[in-house]
Amino acid sequence: xxxxxxxxxxxxxxxxxxxxxxxxxxxxxxxxxxxxxxxxxxxxxxxxxxxxxxxxxxxxxxxxxxxxxxxxxxxxxxxxxxxxxxxxxxxxxxxxxxxxxxxxxxxxxxxxxxxxxxxxxxxxxxxxxxxxxxxxxxxxxxxxxxxxxxxxxxxxxxxxxxxxxxxxxxxxxxxxxx
Amino acid sequence: xxxxxxxxxxxxxxxxxxxxxxxxxxxxxxxxxxxxxxxxxxxxxxxxxxxxxxxxxxxxxxxxxxxxxxxxxxxxxxxxxxxxxxxxxxxxxxxxxxxxxxxxxxxxxxxxxxxxxxxxxxxxxxxxxxxxxxxxxxxxxxxxxxxxxxxxxxxxxxxxxxxxxxxxxxxxxxxxxxxxxxxxxxxxxxxxxxxxxxxxxxxxxxxxxxxxxxxxxxxxxxxxxxxxxxxxxxxxxxxxxxxxxxxxxxxxxxxxxxxxxxxxxxxxxxxxxxxxxxxxxxxxxxxxxxxxxxxxxxxxxxxxxxxxxxxxxxxxxxxxxxxxxxxxxxxxxxxxxxxxxxxxxxxxxxxxxxxxxxxxxxxxxxxxxxxxxxxxxxxxxxxxxxxxxxxxxxxxxxxxxxxxxxxxxxxxxxxxxxxxxxxxxxxxxxxxxxxxxxxxxxxxxxxxxxxxxxxxxxxxxxxxxxxxxxxxxxxxxxxxxxxxxxxxxxxxxxxxxxxxxxxxxxxxxxxxxxxxxxxxxxxxxxxxxxxxxxxxxxxxxxxxxxxxxxxxxxxxxxxxxxxxxxxxxxx
Numbered sequence: 047x048x049x050x051x052x053x054x055x056x057x058x059x060x061x062x063x064x065x066x067x068x069x070x071x072x073x074x075x076x077x078x079x080x081x082x083x084x085x086x087x088x089x090x091x092x093x094x095x096x097x098x099x100x101x102x103x104x105x106x107x108x109x110x111x112x113x114x115x116x117x118x119x120x121x122x123x124x125x126x127x128x129x130x131x132x133x134x135x136x137x138x139x140x141x142x143x144x145x146x147x148x149x150x151x152x153x154x155x156x157x158x159x160x161x162x163x164x165x166x167x168x169x170x171x172x173x174x175x176x177x178x179x180x181x182x183x184x185x186x187x188x189x190x191x192x193x194x195x196x197x198x199x200x201x202x203x204x205x206x207x208x209x210x211x212x213x214x215x216x217x218x219x220x221x222x223x224x
Numbered sequence: 225x226x227x228x229x230x231x232x233x234x235x236x237x238x239x240x241x242x243x244x245x246x247x248x249x250x251x252x253x254x255x256x257x258x259x260x261x262x263x264x265x266x267x268x269x270x271x272x273x274x275x276x277x278x279x280x281x282x283x284x285x286x287x288x289x290x291x292x293x294x295x296x297x298x299x300x301x302x303x304x305x306x307x308x309x310x311x312x313x314x315x316x317x318x319x320x321x322x323x324x325x326x327x328x329x330x331x332x333x334x335x336x337x338x339x340x341x342x343x344x345x346x347x348x349x350x351x352x353x354x355x356x357x358x359x360x361x362x363x364x365x366x367x368x369x370x371x372x373x374x375x376x377x378x379x380x381x382x383x384x385x386x387x388x389x390x391x392x393x394x395x396x397x398x399x400x401x402x403x404x405x406x407x408x409x410x411x412x413x414x415x416x417x418x419x420x421x422x423x424x425x426x427x428x429x430x431x432x433x434x435x436x437x438x439x440x441x442x443x444x445x446x447x448x449x450x451x452x453x454x455x456x457x458x459x460x461x462x463x464x465x466x467x468x469x470x471x472x473x474x475x476x477x478x479x480x481x482x483x484x485x486x487x488x489x490x491x492x493x494x495x496x497x498x499x500x501x502x503x504x505x506x507x508x509x510x511x512x513x514x515x516x517x518x519x520x521x522x523x524x525x526x527x528x529x530x531x532x533x534x535x536x537x538x539x540x541x542x543x544x545x546x547x548x549x550x551x552x553x554x555x556x557x558x559x560x561x562x563x564x565x566x567x568x569x570x571x572x573x574x575x576x577x578x579x580x581x582x583x584x585x586x587x588x589x590x591x592x593x594x595x596x597x598x599x600x601x602x603x604x605x606x607x608x609x610x611x612x613x614x615x616x617x618x619x620x621x622x623x624x625x626x627x628x629x630x631x632x633x634x635x636x637x638x639x640x641x642x643x644x645x646x647x648x649x650x651x652x653x654x655x656x657x658x659x660x661x662x663x664x665x666x667x668x669x670x671x672x673x674x675x676x677x678x679x680x681x682x683x684x685x686x687x688x689x690x691x692x693x694x695x696x697x698x699x700x701x702x703x704x705x706x707x708x709x710x711x712x713x714x715x716x717x718x719x720x721x722x723x724x725x726x727x728x729x730x731x732x733x734x735x736x737x738x739x740x741x742x743x744x745x746x747x748x749x750x751x752x753x754x755x756x757x758x759x760x761x762x763x764x765x766x767x768x769x770x771x772x773x774x775x776x777x778x779x780x781x782x783x784x785x786x787x788x789x790x791x792x793x794x795x
Contacts (some may be wrong), residue, residue, distance in 0.1 A: 048448045058455050061455035061456060061459050062454075062455050064459055064463075065458055065459045065462045068459075068462040068465075069381075069466075071469075072267060072271075072462070072465055074768040075270045075469050075470065075473045076275070076310070076469065077274075077302040078272055078303065078306070079275065079278070079304075079306040079307035079310060079476075080274050080275060080277075080278040080304045080307065082301075082303030082304075082306070082307070083279075083281065083282070083297070083301045083302060083303055083304050083307045084278060084281065085302070086302035086303075086304070087298075087300045089302060090277045104653075124601060124602040125602075125604075126293070126296055126299075126300075127289065127293050127295065127296035127598075127602055127603055127604050128289060128292060128293035128602055128603055128604075129601055129602035129603060129604055129605060130604075130605040131605075144531050150595050164262075166432075180760065187502055190734075223549050
């Protein structure tokens with residue numbers, strides 16, 4: 047831009063550069079904490095001991111043999127700043143087998159994360175969102191899901207049934223915990 | 225390439241003309257440092273907006289979550305403490321720079337025609353900024369915000385006729401709660417910023433229309449020295465803004481922003497507003513009873529009315545009084561100095577009051593304690609006050625302070641005039657000191673109980689007795705052999721002639737079975753006059769479940785039991 051000015055051109059470009067420098071300093075100082083806090087969640091989350099403890103879901107006799115039962119998984123949760131002693135963190139389909147061992151699947155569809163239902167007529171697990179279907183053994187049958195249902199480890203302590211809850215990455219053929 | 229894009233963009237937006245108008249605005253009389261304040265305030269306001277938005281990503285406006293989320297920002301969010309510090313110090317800096325801007329435009333006579341409306345816009349901006357400052361410090365829902373803002377809403381309640389309704393409207397109810405927080409939050413992040421930026425737009429547009437108020441120089445000289453806004457004035461503005469931001473950054477980095485203990489409606493807290501409201505706070509001290517309206521509404525209202533009415537006062541009287549704008553500027557400056565003096569009085573009154581210092585120290589201690597507790601697994605979903613309830617020691621200490629210390633004074637009271645002091649109670653040091661001198665002021669010296677003789681035996685016997693009595697509290701660190709020896713001495717040295725160990729008691733002296741344990745303290749506090757305890761000698765009031773509810777007593781006994789491993793607090 048050319049504009050008649052009392053300031054000579056070299057001096058003007060010096061003042062101009064100084065202004066840009068100072069303006070940049072202001073922006074940089076203000077940006078440091080704003081960007082730092084904005085991206086804070088991308089840092090590795092600190093490990094919480096309680097999150098790994100198995101969650102009790104009932105006694106052995108409460109589960110009928112061969113029929114999947116949906117159980118809510120309730121435990122104490124620290125969510126950012128807030129600690130709650132009993133919060134539902136998820137759910138599982140639990141089946142008691144004939145030999146009193148247990149099979150459990152996460153109710154989260156490995157496709158895109160909808161909650162999977164039990165279709166009693168067809169004896170399958172059916173996802174209501176994109177019609178993926180899984181056998182009662184969790185194996186993939188039809189639909190867009192990339193893999194079968196995600197199994198959860200079940201532990202029986204005396205009469206008590208406990209589930210080791212995990213979350214898995216969705217949309218991939220491989221099973222990865224998150 | 226860039227030039228072609230610029231040309232393409234300009235043919236569609238006309239941005240070159242805009243930029244040109246912005247940069248080459250004529251400054252009559254030339255660039256001056258005194259013109260920088262408006263730009264500096266704008267830069268600081270933009271920084272408040274940026275840091276405010278970042279804070280908003282983490283803040284939660286509810287009574288159970290607000291304090292916890294702010295504490296989370298302070299302790300868990302990357303650079304969160306710095307972020308909050310900048311927002312905190314930025315607010316103070318804005319008040320300072322706004323005051324300088326006001327004084328500069330005042331002395332330039334910028335309120336005179338044709339700039340009356342811009343003076344009014346500036347006045348409205350001042351009110352909005354004070355509103356932002358006021359609504360902001362309630363949001364952490366800590367002791368300071370809670371109690372200081374109470375004063376502001378109570379002032380609203382004193383307005384004639386509509387006062388109570390107004391207060392309920394502002395608070396979202398008859399008392400402080402979630403609705404107060406959501407209202408103040410909406411004001412602070414939505415309504416007031418929207419109003420602020422709208423009025424700033426008007427303020428700047430009007431400023432552009434009329435230009436800077438030139439100094440009182442001959443027109444020819446103003447013309448000769450005139451220069452465009454760019455580059456010199458822009459550099460001045462940027463330089464001062466950069467210094468301001470640098471100072472704020474430094475203060476935020478070194479001092480951070482305060483976070484007091486969570487708001488507790490049941491506590492005693494030294495309510496003091498932020499420094500820029502201290503003059504108002506001080507003013508309230510001078511008007512008692514029915515005259516309080518003078519301090520809360522009338523005087524501030526008259527002052528603000530004078531400020532807003534300045535252009536019109538000038539318009540009416542300027543023909544009769546030469547240089548009226550200087551007289552008005554002088555009057556307002558004196559008024560502002562008076563406001564500053566009021567603030568200084570408030571500060572000096574607090575500085576010279578030891579009670580204030582003690583309360584401030586206590587508040588700091590409580591804040592540290594709350595933050596320590598919150599760092600252990602988060603704040604309960606039921607709210608941060610339950611941090612204390614979950615920790616019986618903290619809660620127990622609060623109950624002891626409110627219920628017990630009227631008689632069982634704090635051990636460091638000088639001179640000590642109370643019943644036996646309780647800090648370090650039932651520790652080895654407490655017991656051994658007691659054995660040697662039960663009538664010392666910190667033990668039974670201030671009571672009528674003087675039946676017990678001091679133990680005068682050799683030190684090793686005293687140590688054994690101490691260990692034995694200490695073992696009654698169910699301590700994990702007892703030296704069993706020594707305690708065993710003490711038990712034998714208990715018989716042979718004559719302790720057993722008054723004190724029993726059967727849990728029943730003789731009425732001569734307290735039964736010592738389980739002495740110092742939670743069970744013993746529990747039963748004792750409920751029935752100190754039982755035969756098992758002091759019987760007819762008893763002087764302590766019994767605390768039944770009405771005076772001391774079950775859970776509070778549990779907390780007190782937990783605290784008392786924990787004293788066994790605490791040091792004594794008296795010489």
